[in-house]
Amino acid sequence: MVRQMNRKKNLPGLVLALLIGLASCSARPTPYMAQRHQAMQIMVKGNSLVEENDFAGGQKLYHEACRTLALINDAHSQMECYLNVALAYLKHAESAKAQQFLNETLEMAKQFRDLLIQGKALLHLGLVQIQEQKLVEATQSLEQALILLKQKDESKEFLYKAYASLGYLFVQNGKNDQAKKFLNLALDARDKQTLSNAYSSLAQYYFGIKKFTKALYNIDKAVFYDQEEVRSYYLAHDLHWRCKILSQMQKPEDSELACLHSLNISVGLNHKKLFLANYDYLQQYYQNVKMSDRAAWLTKIRRQAGL
Numbered sequence: 001m002v003r004q005m006n007r008k009k010n011l012p013g014l015v016l017a018l019l020i021g022l023a024s025c026s027a028r029p030t031p032y033m034a035q036r037h038q039a040m041q042i043m044v045k046g047n048s049l050v051e052e053n054d055f056a057g058g059q060k061l062y063h064e065a066c067r068t069l070a071l072i073n074d075a076h077s078q079m080e081c082y083l084n085v086a087l088a089y090l091k092h093a094e095s096a097k098a099q100q101f102l103n104e105t106l107e108m109a110k111q112f113r114d115l116l117i118q119g120k121a122l123l124h125l126g127l128v129q130i131q132e133q134k135l136v137e138a139t140q141s142l143e144q145a146l147i148l149l150k151q152k153d154e155s156k157e158f159l160y161k162a163y164a165s166l167g168y169l170f171v172q173n174g175k176n177d178q179a180k181k182f183l184n185l186a187l188d189a190r191d192k193q194t195l196s197n198a199y200s201s202l203a204q205y206y207f208g209i210k211k212f213t214k215a216l217y218n219i220d221k222a223v224f225y226d227q228e229e230v231r232s233y234y235l236a237h238d239l240h241w242r243c244k245i246l247s248q249m250q251k252p253e254d255s256e257l258a259c260l261h262s263l264n265i266s267v268g269l270n271h272k273k274l275f276l277a278n279y280d281y282l283q284q285y286y287q288n289v290k291m292s293d294r295a296a297w298l299t300k301i302r303r304q305a306g307l
Contacts, residue, residue, distance in 0.1 A: 032072050039068040043081060050088050059088055079105050079117045086124060095128045102128065116155055119148035123162050135169055142166045160189035164198040171205050179205050193234075196225035200238050207245055215245045236265035236274050243281060256285060267305045275307045 046061035062085045069078040082105040089098035102125045109117035122145035129138035146162050149155040167183035170176070183205065186198035203219035206212070219242045226235035239262035246255035263278035279302055286295040 032074075035068055035072050036074055036077065039065040039072075039074075039077065039081070042068070043084060046084065046088075050091070055088060055092050059085065062088065075108060075112055076114065076117075079108050079112075079114065082108075083117070083120055083124070086121075090124060090128055090131070093131065095131050099125065099128050115148050116152045119145045119152065119155060119162075120158055122148065123158055123165070126162075126165055130165065130169070135172060139166070139169050142169070157189060157191050157194065160186045160191065161194045161197075164189070164194050164201065167198065168201040168204075171201050171208070174208075176205060176209065192225045192229050193231065196222045196229065196231065196234060196238070199225070200234070200241065203238075203241055203245065207241070207248070210248075212245055212249045216242070216249065219245055232265055232269055233271065233274075236262045236269065236271070239265070240274065240277055243278070247281070252285065252289070256282065259285075263301075267301070267307070270305075270307070272307045275302075275305065279307075 042061050042065040046058045046065065048058075049055075049061065050058035062081060066078060066081040066085065069081055082101045086098045086101035086105065089095070089101065102121050106118060106121040106125070109115075109121055122141045126138045126141035126145060129135070129141060142162050142165050146159070146166070149159045149162060163182045164186035167179050167181075167186060170179035170182065179201070183198050183202045186194060189195055189198070199218045199222035203215045203222060206215035206218060219238055222238045223235065223242060226238055239258050243255045243259035243262060246252075246258060259278045259282050263275060263282065266274040266278060279298065282298055283295055286292070286298065
């Protein structure tokens with residue numbers, strides 16, 4: 001009887017010892033966990049390099065991380081890795097490669113019935129299609145993304161990104177009521193890039209209906225977020241829109257400054273289309289105000305830039 005009571009008294013101690021033993025076992029990293037941790041660290045380093053504009057270095061690390069995750073059969077992390085690769089290609093305007101990785105991600109996400117990853121992949125596929133001026137396909141991709149992302153509570157920022165992108169498409173298609181509705185929804189975002197895109201599209205919306213004061217307010221908000229995020233192409237793009245808006249408001253000197261700023265960035269980016277948009281506007285302006293010296297200077301800049 002005494003022995004039985006002692007056994008009962010010792011039971012909590014035995015349970016505690018067992019738990020400590022289990023904890024010490026789980027604290028020892030398995031080969032799977034060690035490789036997964038290593039892959040995640042490599043991916044984080046890749047993110048840092050891409051943010052620092054070392055695209056080649058970032059992609060090299062992404063591919064290394066994706067290979068490791070594939071070897072240990074971590075499908076979810078592998079899909080996230082593929083998304084990172086695709087986004088880096090998208091940022092670098094390599095749309096074909098971005099689309100390749102997004103399609104692979106989408107197929108895997110369907111196979112594993114991961115609605116969130118499917119929504120993210122379709123969202124960014126829509127952005128690739130916008131980049132390629134495939135606006136009908138982009139609208140379809142983004143509308144599908146919206147349906148999926150609305151089902152997941154953790155997808156809010158991606159949902160706002162989809163709203164902003166659809167709003168932009170509706171502006172391009174002249175569907176003003178739908179455009180305004182989606183763009184206003186996107187303004188609840190916290191992500192500065194999403195906010196910049198939404199304000200830029202709202203500026204174009206107001207420009208289209210000739211409400212230039214509202215257009216200027218929105219493009220200035222977009223420029224503010226572009227500068228905070230160091231988004232060179234988008235800053236040049238939005239400054240060009242600022243130039244056009246100010247021109248319509250009969251503020252030629254302010255308009256000229258915005259175009260010159262945009263022109264300067266586009267030279268650094270070697271972006272011919274954006275450079276020529278600013279160049280054509282400024283040449284016309286200098287001819288109108290009879291500033292032949294500035295027109296000649298501008299031609300010299302173009303020749304030197306090779307654009």
